[in-house]
Amino acid sequence: MDTATHVVMGIAVGSIATLDPVVANDPTLAQTVMLGALIGSQAPDFDTVLKLKDNAKYIRNHRGVTHSIPAVILWPILITAAISLFVPGINLLHLWLWTFLAVILHVFVDIFNAYGTQALSPFKKKWIALGVIYIFDPFIFFSHVAAIIIWQMGAHQGFTFLTLYFILIFYYVWRFYARNNVYKKALEEHPDATHVFISPSFKWRRWHVVIRTPEMMYVAQAFGEKINYFESYPFEPIPNKPIINAAMQDENLAAFLSFSPSYRWEVVRVGDHHEVRFIDLRYRSKGHYPFVAIVKLDDEYNILSSYTGWIYSEETLKKKLEFATE
Structure with a gap:
């Protein structure tokens, strides 16, 4: 929290x-x-x-x-x-x-x-x-604020918060129920799914969803029990290639992979260097995937710089990689 x-x-x-x-x-x-x-x-x-x-x-x-x-x-x-x-x-x-x-x-x-x-x-x-x-979670935070106000108005300090926590138990149970309904719906639409990643959002009924099958990865959003699809990508395991193997030695990429369970990767040529990019699919926001790991390599696959974290524009990413080189 x-x-x-x-x-x-x-x-x-x-x-x-x-x-x-x-x-x-x-x-x-x-x-x-x-x-x-x-x-x-x-x-x-x-x-x-x-x-x-x-x-x-x-x-x-x-x-x-x-x-x-x-x-x-x-x-x-x-x-x-x-x-x-x-x-x-x-x-x-x-x-x-x-x-x-x-x-x-x-x-x-x-x-x-x-x-x-x-x-x-x-x-x-x-x-x-x-x-x-x-x-x-607005409900959890503001319910605590409300309990503090009620206590300050003269209610019993201990029983006020004990009552709040009984309410929160039911709230957590409801959240599990809502998440499980999304999970069941995803499996109904993709019975061959090997993984279904569901993340909550700021809005109660909206969930980030990534569905992985043996061949594809689907990025979607669930509203209630309805799943709306945004993008799909071929599911491609990390290959045994020299440029990928070189990038995998970088600590930023290693940290990203230790944390992210659902991502896609790509290798792109940018000017005079290569970039190995890993993009976490769980945090899609306004058509953008902000949580990434990027490794910049020369033609001999020596690591020039790297970055992992939250990036919201290519210009910001460029500055981060240039700063890491200095």
């Missing part, structure tokens, strides 16, 4: 903690639990600093180690220890428990996005991405 949603979820956890008699009877502990929940709700995303280094490191590692099982165990311990240095004598067990819940909730809700997490690492490196909730 986005940062703002994780913040309001931290407030929710700190509020529900007031139903804990130990927390409710200790104002200082209640304040530190709210602080721990707020920090815990953000801690797994501290790896966002990797973006300052380069996109390849960010794409390959974001929601990886920091969302893993060891990290989920370690974050609450570190946060509790840090807070206890400034607030001695507080109940460490209850501070740790509620901070632990905030960290778990962060990782748990991230699983429902199309991006997903490596939540089972180090036991399984596979990305878990259920693809039922958009990265910023």
